[in-house]
Amino acid sequence: MTTAYQTDDQRWAAIERRDRAADGAFFCGVRTTGVYCRPSCSGRPLRRNVAFYETREAARAAGLRACLRCRPDEPIETLAYGFGDTPLGLAMAATSKAGLALLIMGRDRAEMREDLAARFPRARLLEDDAAAGPALAALVAAIDGERPGDLTLDERGTDLQRAVWKALRDIPAGTTASYAEVARAIGRPSAVRAVAQACGANPVAVLTPCHRVVRSDGGLSGYRWGVERKQALLAREAAA
Numbered sequence: 001m002t003t004a005y006q007t008d009d010q011r012w013a014a015i016e017r018r019d020r021a022a023d024g025a026f027f028c029g030v031r032t033t034g035v036y037c038r039p040s041c042s043g044r045p046l047r048r049n050v051a052f053y054e055t056r057e058a059a060r061a062a063g064l065r066a067c068l069r070c071r072p073d074e075p076i077e078t079l080a081y082g083f084g085d086t087p088l089g090l091a092m093a094a095t096s097k098a099g100l101a102l103l104i105m106g107r108d109r110a111e112m113r114e115d116l117a118a119r120f121p122r123a124r125l126l127e128d129d130a131a132a133g134p135a136l137a138a139l140v141a142a143i144d145g146e147r148p149g150d151l152t153l154d155e156r157g158t159d160l161q162r163a164v165w166k167a168l169r170d171i172p173a174g175t176t177a178s179y180a181e182v183a184r185a186i187g188r189p190s191a192v193r194a195v196a197q198a199c200g201a202n203p204v205a206v207l208t209p210c211h212r213v214v215r216s217d218g219g220l221s222g223y224r225w226g227v228e229r230k231q232a233l234l235a236r237e238a239a240a
């Protein structure tokens with residue numbers, strides 16, 4: 001899709017909208033500060049101070065150094081993301097080369113895009129509904145109580161978070177567990193608070209069923225994607 005960034009006007013427009021899809025397509029040099037940036041850098045240069053470069057090497061050859069804010073020398077990872085409807089409302093999936101990196105539910109596309117951008121601050125983000133299709137289909141299947149097909153997950157988290165997410169996938173549909181039980185399941189019985197935080201940070205809605213974790217007294221506790229959705233998911237599973 002680099003054709004969208006051929007002319008200086010197109011490139012400047014990409015910088016003005018901090019276009020995360022433009023990262024890697026070209027680099028932006030700022031004469032006054034002596035740095036070169038990704039097009040999506042949060043810096044706000046003036047047009048007259050900006051020059052465009054096809055490659056990092058060309059920017060360096062012009063005497064510029066890498067911006068410390070946007071780190072244009074780091075490998076630029078591409079995530080493809082797309083939206084779809086589910087029985088529980090709007091969903092968004094984002095996939096990397098390695099697998100499903102984010103699957104979330106929400107109401108507002110702009111807010112969901114912001115969530116994605118905040119979780120992957122250095123990734124190039126390309127909207128591509130086709131790439132998101134398999135994950136969204138798996139989400140719909142899981143909500144409908146069917147066994148979703150196998151998806152490779154590309155979960156990013158600490159060792160403890162990943163252990164918690166794996167333990168959540170061992171909680172059978174139609175049952176629930178408490179945070180303390182999940183903490184015991186991962187061999188960290190005193191880490192109840194960290195377990196609760198890991199549930200809140202779950203990047204893969206429903207397929208990693210953090211909705212099956214409730215308070216020790218049976219109370220629903222919170223749900224990142226709205227407690228009504230949690231209630232609906234548990235009711236569907238109890239009825240199945």
Ligand SMILES: [Zn+2]
Pocket residue numbers: 036037038041042043067068069070071
């Ligand atoms: Zn920068």
